[in-house]
Amino acid sequence: MEHLQRILRVILFVALLANTVARATRSQPESFLEQIEDTTWVLGNRLWNLTQGRQYGTKLWYNGKDLVGNAVGHYVSYNGACCDLNWTSAAVVESGSDHINVRFRAKEGDFHWVIYDNLTGAYQYFVNHDLPVIGEFRTLWRLDNQSFPRGRTNNKDGVLPALSEYATATNVQDETWQKVDGSFLTKYDWSAFVREQEYYGVYGNEVGSWYIHPSKDYFNGNHLKQELVVHRESKTGDAVQLNMIHGTHYQALSSDQSADGKTWGPWLWYLNNGSKMDAAHRWRKEETAWPYNWFKDSAYQSRGAIQGRLVLSDGRPAAGAAVFLGDNNSNLTTLDQGRDYYYTTYADEDGVFEILSVRSGTYGLYAWSNGGNLAHITTTLVRNNIVISKDKQTELETIFWSSIDRNSRVFQIGDFDRQTTGFALSSPTPYEHGRIAKVPADNVVTVGKSTSSDWYFGQSSIGTHSIIFPLSSMPSRNAKLSVSLAGFSSGCSADILLNAVKIGNITTNSALLPSSQDTYRGATRAGEWHLLEFPVEMSLLKNGDNTLSFKITSSTLWRGWLWDSIFMDWV
Incomplete structure (x- = not known):
């Protein structure tokens, strides 16, 4: 018996020693990349893993469940759905004691997953090498519709439409359906201003998939850049989480050639149990950590x-x-x-x-x-x-x-801010399909008596919107009319009349007005901004009430323009 006890003590000592040595010497991360076939890989850690094929990441395992299911999965594409990147190789290009950096290589560039052992998700970034001129460039997840029934942006949070709703509705335009009750289903209701986003994604009671961009410096556009963010795929029911890192959804033009080495990211793709509170906490943590010390790219640092x-x-x-x-x-x-x-x-x-x-x-x-x-x-x-x-x-x-003398302003309707701020129907939400069709065909406001809320956010229907402005004496100099549009979707034209005399127009096919994808995609706050200017001869003005009219002569449903400001100055 004593001999047996000595043997057991020796075995225990050796086991403890081996465990201690392993803890002291372990430098290899637990995160992994494994190649299964020529163009099939599995990457992840002990918390999640993804099976990645030549184009699509088709199985995402988390908490014992595949979160892709029958959906498409994860992929990277440019210029719409026609150009998905094809991965020719994958390799771990850098590692530490607790992470690996996996590079997937395609002709156009390299997509990276930086995977930490204890992180449910991964940091991602793309390095350009041979992208063509791009309008859209995106990464995205198309996920199981049962696991992810809800979507969240900074301005919208709720249940995504069920696939069954589309079956009984009528398609009226691109990804837009009218239901029997007259209301609309459209993915564009889930758009957002990209530089206002904190965390966004799709989620359910057990799982959430989020994108967190602590910096927006690699996004195209200014403060008013908008993009589609999440939606329900109408044909399959997939829950779609978009990462439009270069996009055109509410613009007229955005064609860019980026240099070899241009890097989008890193951002964080984050998985959790569906908690928005946890995702918000993670956003604050990432914002504090940006710019990331672990990203060793010299230009980034x-x-x-x-x-x-x-x-x-x-x-x-x-x-x-x-x-x-x-x-x-x-x-x-x-x-x-x-x-x-x-x-x-x-x-x-x-x-x-x-x-x-x-x-x-x-x-x-x-x-x-x-x-x-x-x-x-x-x-x-x-x-x-x-x-x-x-x-x-x-x-x-x-x-x-340099700014104009305020005493030179004859009148002004609306704040000049490149948005529809303060106008009727411009709120409460920045997106609603068909809202512009709710604007009356005819409307009149009077300077000094009406307010901005009496002028509507847009104009689309055949009819006339007029501004009555008084002058206390006969003018002694010419003036200039400025028409600031927060957005313009071609399909409508209007004559601009001053005291019944035409002085200009807002028209489709004008070189000054490239059409942007705003009013017909439900934008009510902003689109692509335009400033139009028209000379006004003093002979057209008179003492007393003057009438400026915008008379629509041709119209297309849901097309038209968003108003920013209308003003006249003495010159």
Whole structure:
């Protein structure tokens, strides 16, 4: 017996010693990549794993369940659904004691999964090598519709339409159906302003799949960039979680050629038990950690900062101004810029703005009115050759912003902010299919008596919307009419009449008005912004009441324009 006990003690000692040595010397992560066939791999960790094929990640195991099921799964594509990336190889290109970096290679570039041992999800990023000129570039999940019945964006949270609802509805346009009760089903109700997003995704009672972008610097466009975010796939019922890292859903034009090495990301794809509270906590954690120390790309880590102050030419601070750091010496609008990296902020009440963690480089600085105290400012400030250097803060001298004398303004309807702010039917939600058709065909407001809420957010139907404005005396100089559109979808045309005399038009097929995908996709807050200007001869004006009319002469259902502001100035 004593001999047996000595043997058992020796075995226990050896086992303990082996375990101690293993703990002390283990440097290999638990996360893994395994190749099953020529173009089939499994990657993940002990918490989740994905089976990845040449195009699609088809099985996502989490908590003992496949979350893809009969859905399409995970893939990367550009310029719509016609161009899915095909992976030719996969490899672990970097690892640490608790993580691996898996690179999937395609002709167009490399897609990376950075997988930590204890993380339910992965950091992802894409490095361009040979993408063509792109409008859309996206990654996405199409997941099991039973596991993910709900969707969440910053402005919409609820149950995604059931697949059965589409069967009894009539398709009336792209991904839009009218139900028997007259209401609409459309995926575009699940759109969002991308730079306002914190965490978004699809979820249920047991599981949630979320995208978290603590930075938006690799997204195209400015403050008002919008994209489709989540939706129900109408043909299959898949729950769709979109990651539109370069997109065109509410724009007229956005065609960009990015340089070899342009990197989108990293962002976090995150799995949990469906808890929005947990996803919000994770968002705050990622935001604090950005820019990520673990991402060793030298261009990514080379960052500086910028600070400046904007002052109007009359000495007032440009309080609340929208500030955009983008392409240098560009002839594109800030919404249409998209080949590089972009930063947005707003000036404080003193006109001061600051942007931290900006990639080193040379930028153009742009600023415009965001309403409020700047509601009458219609010019755009542009300063080029702004240099951002690594580990330095670029301190700009006070920038003076040329602005029109407020006494020159004859009248103004609506704040100038590139949005439909304050107009009738512009709220409460920024998306609703067919809302523009609820606007009356005819409407009249009177300057000095009516308010912005008496003017509608858009115009589409055959009819006339008019502004009556008084003049206290006969004019002694000419004027200029400015028409600021928050969006324009071709299909409607209008004559602009001043005291029954035509002075201009808003028309389809005009070179000045490229059509954007806003009103017919249910946008009610913004789309692609346009500023139209028309000369006004003083002989057309009179003492007393004058009438400015927008008379629609041709119309297409759900097409038309969104109003930003209408104003006239003496010149």
